[in-house]
Every structure is written in structure tokens, then in C-alpha cells.
Amino acid sequence: MNLGPHAAFIWASYGAFVVIIVLLIGWTLFDGRRQARALADADRRGLRRRSADTTHERDGK
Amino acid sequence: MNPMQTLTQRLANPTRFMELSRAVLPWVAAGAALFIGYAMYLVFFVAPPDYQQGETVKIMYIHVPSAWLAMMGYAIVALSSFGLLVFRHPLADVSAKAAAPIGAAFTLAALITGSLWGKPMWGTYWVWDARLTSVLILFFLYLGLIALRSSLEDESLAGKLTAVLALVGVAILPIIKFSVDWWNTLHQPSTGFTSTVDPSMRTPLLISAVGFTLLFIALHLKGMQNEILRRRVKALRLAEVARGDRLASAGAE
Numbered sequence: 320m321n322l323g324p325h326a327a328f329i330w331a332s333y334g335a336f337v338v339i340i341v342l343l344i345g346w347t348l349f350d351g352r353r354q355a356r357a358l359a360d361a362d363r364r365g366l367r368r369r370s371a372d373t374t375h376e377r378d379g380k
Numbered sequence: 381m382n383p384m385q386t387l388t389q390r391l392a393n394p395t396r397f398m399e400l401s402r403a404v405l406p407w408v409a410a411g412a413a414l415f416i417g418y419a420m421y422l423v424f425f426v427a428p429p430d431y432q433q434g435e436t437v438k439i440m441y442i443h444v445p446s447a448w449l450a451m452m453g454y455a456i457v458a459l460s461s462f463g464l465l466v467f468r469h470p471l472a473d474v475s476a477k478a479a480a481p482i483g484a485a486f487t488l489a490a491l492i493t494g495s496l497w498g499k500p501m502w503g504t505y506w507v508w509d510a511r512l513t514s515v516l517i518l519f520f521l522y523l524g525l526i527a528l529r530s531s532l533e534d535e536s537l538a539g540k541l542t543a544v545l546a547l548v549g550v551a552i553l554p555i556i557k558f559s560v561d562w563w564n565t566l567h568q569p570s571t572g573f574t575s576t577v578d579p580s581m582r583t584p585l586l587i588s589a590v591g592f593t594l595l596f597i598a599l600h601l602k603g604m605q606n607e608i609l610r611r612r613v614k615a616l617r618l619a620e621v622a623r624g625d626r627l628a629s630a631g632a633e
Contacts, residue, residue, distance in 0.1 A: 325500040354609035
């Protein structure tokens with residue numbers, strides 16, 4: 320693929336853009352896993368929201 | 381369910397929002413991947429070079445959507461802030477908090493890709509003209525919102541103060557939009573999605589814009605889910621500490 324005399328600028332733009340987007344997606348997914356782990360940990364220690372308790376009762380759990 | 385309830389009222393329940401967003405998120409993310417993938421195919425294998433800019437016009441396909449999403453992100457932050465301050469919508473603060481880093485990332489992308497586009501076209505990476513400077517101010521506004529929120533321990537107070545700052549800062553949006561009309565600038569007039577770009581370049585641009593908008597929505601939904609979970613964990617830990625304090629004081633008596 321010949322991108323002409325300014326190819327370096329085009330590749331640098333796309334490279335920087337990909338890095339920013341990948342970091343953004345990665346950080347969002349990592350944060351989601353971290354919060355889910357923290358909630359599961361709280362659940363294991365017997366901490367539960369009142370609304371969650373009623374949900375469990377309603378579901379017969 | 382009360383049929384008179386609006387969609388926003390029905391979504392006001394975080395548990396209901398979590399259920400709905402979990403169902404919607406995979407479809408939005410898949411749509412984003414499809415549109416972005418197809419747009420990149422068109423950009424690198426179909427779209428012609430510009431008669432003046434040559435292949436450098438390829439930067440437009442990521443720069444323009446980034447700039448558009450930088451502004452859309454701030455509009456979401458401002459609307460959510462309005463929802464928090466006026467309607468006390470339970471999810472408004474969650475939405476504002478989740479949108480800020482995504483908007484900041486797209487603003488940074490717009491600044492970097494614009495700068496790298498500017499060098500071969502204008503002969504410089506940066507000029508302190510109205511469009512570039514107002515977008516840089518937008519980036520600093522995002523950073524200010526994130527920093528202000530994280531500097532305050534009291535989550536409710538942090539949300540309200542951040543919302544006030546976000547609403548004050550909303551004046552930057554029309555300044556960015558009309559800066560190229562109001563002042564002399566190196567930056568070209570706003571890229572019209574409908575008329576000013578040749579169809580052979582407009583189609584990939586539109587598909588790219590749709591793809592990255594879907595990506596923004598997916599990231600925003602996921603960010604809101606994360607924030608709701610974080611607040612649940614915090615509430616549980618606070619309740620645990622309060623229970624421990626009560627037991628300790630009962631034991632002391």
C-alpha cells in the first residue's frame with residue numbers, strides 16, 4: 320500500500336488513535352472485572368444489599 | 381408498570397438499567413466492530429486520494445469522528461449534569477462520571493490526529509487559533525471535571541460540584557462549533573456529513589462516524605455498569621463498617 324510522501328503522518332495518526340482506543344477499552348474492561356470481583360468478594364463475606372436479599376428470597380434462593 | 385412512566389423514569393432504577401444494558405451492550409459492541417471494520421476496509425482499499433491532500437486525507441476518517449465524539453461526550457456530561465441538578469435522576473451522576481474519560485480520550489485523539497494532519501497540510505503541528513485552542517480547552521475541561529470529582533471524598537458533593545462546572549463549561553461547545561466561522565483560522569470549515577465531501581469519501585466517513593459512535597455508546601454503557609457496581613461495593617463496605625461500630629459500642633456498654 321503506497322500512502323505517498325506523507326505516509327509517516329498517516330501511520331502515526333492511526334497508531335496513536337489505536338493506542339488511545341485500545342487503552343480506553345482495556346481500562347473499561349479491567350475496571351469492570353475489578354468491580355465484579357469486589358462485589359463477589361463482598362458477597363462471599365456475607366455482605367448483601369437489602370434489595371439483593373429480597374431478590375434472593377423472591378427467587379427462592 | 382405504570383404506562384405513564386417515561387423511558388428515563390423506568391431506567392432510573394439501577395438494577396433495571398443493569399439488566400437492560402447487559403442485554404443491549406453485546407449488540408452495540410458488535411455493531412461498532414462491524415461498522416469500524418467495514419469503514420477501515422473502505423478507507424484503506426476503496427476510498428480515493430484527495431485531489432489536493434493526496435492520501436493524507438485518510439486521517440480525516442479518524443479525526444472527524446474523534447472531534448465529533450469529543451463534543452458529543454461533553455454534551456452527554458452536560459445533559460447528565462442537568463439531570464442530576466434539576467431532576468435528581470439517580471443515574472444522571474453515574475452517566476456524567478462514565479462519559480467524562482471517554483470524551484477526554486476522543487478529544488485527545490482529535491488533538492493528536494489533527495496535529496499530525498496539520499503538519500503536512502499547514503506546515504505546522506500547532507497554531508493558537510480559535511478551533512485548535514477551543515478544543516484544547518475542552519480537553520482541559522474534561523481533565524478538570526475528572527480531577528475535581530476525584531479530589532472530593534463526599535461522593536454526593538463531588539457529583540454536584542462537578543455538575544455545576546460541567547454546565548458552566550458547556551459554553552465551549554458553540555465556541556468550538558462556530559470558531560471556524562467567527563474567526564480567521566487555519567482550520568478548514570466544519571466537515572459537513574451531507575454536502576461538502578465527495579460521496580466516495582463521505583460514505584467511509586459516515587460509516588466510520590457511526591462505528592465510533594456505537595463504540596462510544598458501548599463504552600459509556602459499560603462505564604455506567606462499572607460505576608453502579610463500584611457504588612454497590614462502597615455501600616456494602618460502609619454498611620459493614622457501621623455494623624462493626626454498632627457492635628463495638630454495644631459491647632462497650
